[in-house]
Amino acid sequence: MIVGIGTDLCDVRRIQATLERRGERFPERVLGPAELRVFQARRERTPARGVRFLATRFSAKEAFSKAIGLGIRSPMQWRACEILNEPSGKPFIRLHGELAAWFEARGLVAHVSVTDETDYASSFVVVETRPATPEAIP
Template sequence: MVVGVGVDVCDIARIRRALERPTGERFKARIFTPAEQAYCEQRRRGRFASYAARFAAKEAAMKALGTGLTDGVRWLDVEVVRPPTGPPALVLHGRAAAIARRRGIRRWLVALSHGEASAVASVIAEDRGVRSPGR
């Protein structure tokens, strides 16, 4: 059953500006895990779009979790991973993982997309409980 839904749109130019500022490395380290940084950095042409999509996914996941950036949840508590095959996935750490366990969330569905100007992420949190009729 669906426990929470989150959607977020992120301006790619805004993320690019944040990364290119003198404080860009600090921004990157505060928001993105080392694995997320490595993934985005290897995507030379789509580097900023990849960062923006992950930023949007983190925001969407926090909305689906029901906390936003409150209740002790930090940016690094939500990690977007890309398995060799299949769609992107979420791995939660720290406070976000504890809240997800408490809410009974067992599965995350993640969709990412981007165009020239913006990136969008949709996240659905499920408890893997009994499904309602028609699903």
């Protein structure tokens, strides 16, 4: 059963301006450890690609926070929610710490989609209850 849906549209130019204003503190505040490594690698190859990566992750975390109904308040924290990619490219959400425990205790699972163009990044998140496994059905 779907328990929440979140979407977000982010202006990449706004992320670029914030990055210029705040420097490395901005991505270090928003991105988890694995995301930060990907951001740095992408930005090193092509600066604009790094900014778009940061914008998609910012957008996806906003969408996730809306889908779970918390906004950006405890236990939802920027770095506790990472948007990573499977080898196939499919994005997925990895949670850490109190947020992971909160999410797991409710038996939830999340699905995420991200996209970006030159000026905008967009994300869509669906949170649902974890389907029962066949062993759990009496």
